[in-house]
Amino acid sequence: MKNHIEQLVQWLQQQVKEAKVNGLLVGLSGGIDSSVVAYLIKQAMPDHSLGIIMPCKSHGQDEDDAQLVAESSGIDSVTVDLTDQHDLLFNGIKTQLKDKNEWNEEKERMADANLRARLRMSTLYTIAANYNYLVVGTDNAVEWYIGYFTKYGDGGVDLVPLLHYTKTEVRQIARELGVPEQIITKAPSAGLWEGQTDESEMGISYDTIDAFLNGEQVDEKDEQTIINMHQRTAHKRALPTSPPDFHHFTLE
Ligand SMILES: Nc1ncnc2c1ncn2[C@@H]1O[C@H](COP(=O)(O)OP(=O)(O)OC[C@H]2O[C@@H]([n+]3cccc(C(=O)O)c3)[C@H](O)[C@@H]2O)[C@@H](O)[C@H]1O
Numbered sequence: 001m002k003n004h005i006e007q008l009v010q011w012l013q014q015q016v017k018e019a020k021v022n023g024l025l026v027g028l029s030g031g032i033d034s035s036v037v038a039y040l041i042k043q044a045m046p047d048h049s050l051g052i053i054m055p056c057k058s059h060g061q062d063e064d065d066a067q068l069v070a071e072s073s074g075i076d077s078v079t080v081d082l083t084d085q086h087d088l089l090f091n092g093i094k095t096q097l098k099d100k101n102e103w104n105e106e107k108e109r110m111a112d113a114n115l116r117a118r119l120r121m122s123t124l125y126t127i128a129a130n131y132n133y134l135v136v137g138t139d140n141a142v143e144w145y146i147g148y149f150t151k152y153g154d155g156g157v158d159l160v161p162l163l164h165y166t167k168t169e170v171r172q173i174a175r176e177l178g179v180p181e182q183i184i185t186k187a188p189s190a191g192l193w194e195g196q197t198d199e200s201e202m203g204i205s206y207d208t209i210d211a212f213l214n215g216e217q218v219d220e221k222d223e224q225t226i227i228n229m230h231q232r233t234a235h236k237r238a239l240p241t242s243p244p245d246f247h248h249f250t251l252e
């Protein structure tokens with residue numbers, strides 16, 4: 001993995017150069033993916049990299065873990081608590097729709113969760129513009145393939161260095177980089193509601209999806225689940241859908 005790390009660091013440096021920006025930043029959650037990205041961008045841009053810690057009704061342990069990663073990687077960090085902003089916006093929207101008797105309780109938890117991810121995205125772009133930095137995403141091959149991210153939330157980024165790495169490989173890279181073991185071994189979670197873990201929500205294990213992506217044989221039912229998730233989320237990996245160019249078709 002040493003070789004991969006060197007290449008990823010060089011690739012990040014090249015992106016900074018080509019985009020003519022000053023540096024790179026990442027949202028630091030205390031999870032393994034953003035920890036790996038933090039270590040990589042710190043290596044790529046030692047004096048121009050930033051980790052943004054954004055609690056939003058989050059578990060205190062996650063913030064402690066994010067702080068630990070900031071310290072162990074040496075990356076500069078800023079904390080922006082989004083709890084009040086989220087409450088204001090979410091409850092404002094909810095009140096308006098409730099008044100019209102059109103609030104869908106069944107969709108509430110997911111709407112609340114996705115708004116957290118999109119508030120984080122907005123925060124990252126506001127800070128990126130301030131420093132003239134790029135926003136670095138943390139999606140790995142599994143999350144990308146099955147669309148396990150919020151469209152224009154944590155999926156709304158400029159660079160995705162881990163896109164071709166399975167979760168197993170991300171763990172290997174993390175060990176090589178020196179990410180603290182407690183971060184590597186904790187259960188992956190989007191942290192969007194109490195008790196959420198990726199595997200319980202996806203209904204399938206990272207090991208199974210890793211195996212599928214590696215072209216290995218997996219249980220037929222699991223294979224179908226993965227393919228269904230991939231197909232259902234194709235829109236998240238594409239540019240917005242547009243109609244044909246009727247205007248120019250009529251010109252001749
Ligand atoms: N066919 C289609 N063509 C174009 N657009 C389509 C569409 N179908 C839905 N859409 C749009 O997409 C929206 C649904 O997508 P989206 O808003 O992303 O929402 P959705 O996929 O329902 O939820 C996001 C999922 O990602 C997970 N997540 C989020 C954030 C972080 C992490 C993590 O691992 O840390 C995980 C989260 O737990 C949840 O399972 C719809 O509201 C609609 O606007």
Ligand SMILES: Nc1ncnc2c1ncn2[C@@H]1O[C@H](COP(=O)(O)OP(=O)(O)OP(=O)(O)O)[C@@H](O)[C@H]1O
Pocket residue numbers: 026027028029030031032033034035052053054055056058062120138143154187188189190191198
């Ligand atoms: N509290 C938070 N503060 C800052 N960024 C966050 C926070 N929660 C989520 N994010 C951002 O959203 C991204 C998506 O979360 P995701 O859970 O997939 O990654 P992770 O937490 O780094 O790793 P894992 O999947 O193992 O939990 C994070 O990598 C991070 O960039």
Ligand SMILES: [Mg+2]
Pocket residue numbers: 029030031032188189190191
């Ligand atoms: Mg996480």
